[in-house]
Amino acid sequence: MSEPIHRFSGARRRVLALAASLGLVCGTLALPAHAEGRIRIAEQFGVVYLLLNVAQDQKLIEKHGKQKGVDIQVEWTKLSGGASTNDALLSGSIDIAGAGVGPLLTLWDRTHGKQNVKGVASLGNFPYYLVSTNPKVKTIADFTDKDRIALPAVTVSVQARILQMAAAKQWGDKEFARLDKLTQALPHPDAAAALIAGKTEINAHFGNPPFQDQELAQNPNAHVVLNSYDVLGGPGSATVLYATEKFRSENPKTYGAFIAALTEAAQFITSNPDAAVDAYLRVNKTNTDRKLLLGIITNPQVQFKIAPQNTFAFAQFLHRIGAIKNQPKSWRDYFFDDPATAQGS
Incomplete structure (x- = not known):
């Protein structure tokens, strides 16, 4: 009796192995390991988030997603303060965090060698x-x-x-x-x-x-x-966007569409300040004085570009006072390496 059972068990194992391999192949085809097409973005209050407001109003992320062959679902959340934004990113509630360069450096330091949170882009230079x-x-x-x-x-x-x-x-x-x-x-x-x-x-x-x-x-x-x-010591990128290494690596098309949308939004604001003001008013549902907003956007001290500027001295200060333990050697340590932000500092 033992021999037939032994032969059946061997055959059964081969069938199960074949079924498992087929199932794995089918599963790989049906359920990609890293499904793209969703991005959850947290912003805060103020004109410093105008790049995101224009991207939302003009549906630029969706536009560039389609160009890359991905239908992107964009979810927008408004928070207040770097602490709550950082908590949301670490908990997995959002994919892109919008906050000051201080909260970015705090989270970069805390997640160094783990989630590896880094900067995605600047939201421009504004005097605070x-x-x-x-x-x-x-x-x-x-x-x-x-x-x-x-x-x-x-x-x-x-x-x-x-x-x-x-x-x-x-x-x-x-x-x-x-x-x-x-x-x-x-x-x-x-x-x-x-x-x-x-x-x-x-x-x-x-x-x-x-x-x-x-x-x-x-x-x-x-x-x-x-x-x-x-x-x-001059214009600086006080407010930035950042994300985990996991989100960036698992969603290259979605991430790329987001960067492309920010680049287009920066060009749009610079070329069409009046239209940018309208976008801000629509997205924020505010009755803020239009002339005041236009004056802010066209202020020579304000620059709309996504490459971070003048952040390293800030990072050095935080390390010097013990606010962050890891010492960055340059701004590239806490920003992802992307062609669109290559001219940062």
Whole structure:
């Protein structure tokens, strides 16, 4: 009895092996290991996200996806602050994160050798203003314990980090966190509303356009205490996009379509500022003054390009104060290598 069973078992094993191999082939054909065609993007508040607004309004990602033979489903999410954006990326809730270069470097450092989060592209160069309504505050040295500075995320946001850079320049690296105790996390729209109304403890806001411009236009006591360009030593890419290595490697066509869409959006804004303003108003469903928006977009200090600029000094500062453990040798360490961003810094 044992011999026939033995022969049957051998035959059965061969049949099962054949079936498994066929099933594997069929499965490979039916279910690609890395299915493309979906991208989930998180943005925040302000004109600094105009590249994404134009891409959404003009459906540029879908357009370039079709050119690459992929029907891309784009999902848009709006968050506030680098901390929540980083949490969303690490949890797998989003594929592309939009936040300051500070949150990018924080996550690059934390995921180094693991998820390997890196920068995808810049969203352009914008001066960020630290605005105060306290007439006694002319420089950051004039802030006292009675002042409260609103920014999108305490410590980790790009505004928080630039404030630390300014403090380090004023009082030395050991005092980089000197003003942190005065900061308070608040979404830009809420911070701007508080500063304009002047009825809360918030009397300063390190924001971005258009909120900083609204504050200066609508509150006669509002004035600029600090310009991010002065701290960084010139125009810099304060807000960027980043993703995990896994998403980039498993979705090359979708990722490529996204980069192509950003490139086209930058060209569109530069050539058609009026149309870009219309796109911003449509996507954000806002009644922000059109003339104010156009003034921001056409400001000579504002540059729409996706190659990051002047980020390395920022990265060096974060490593110097111990905010990141891994020391980047150049900006290329924390940005993916792509032809579209090859002229970065």
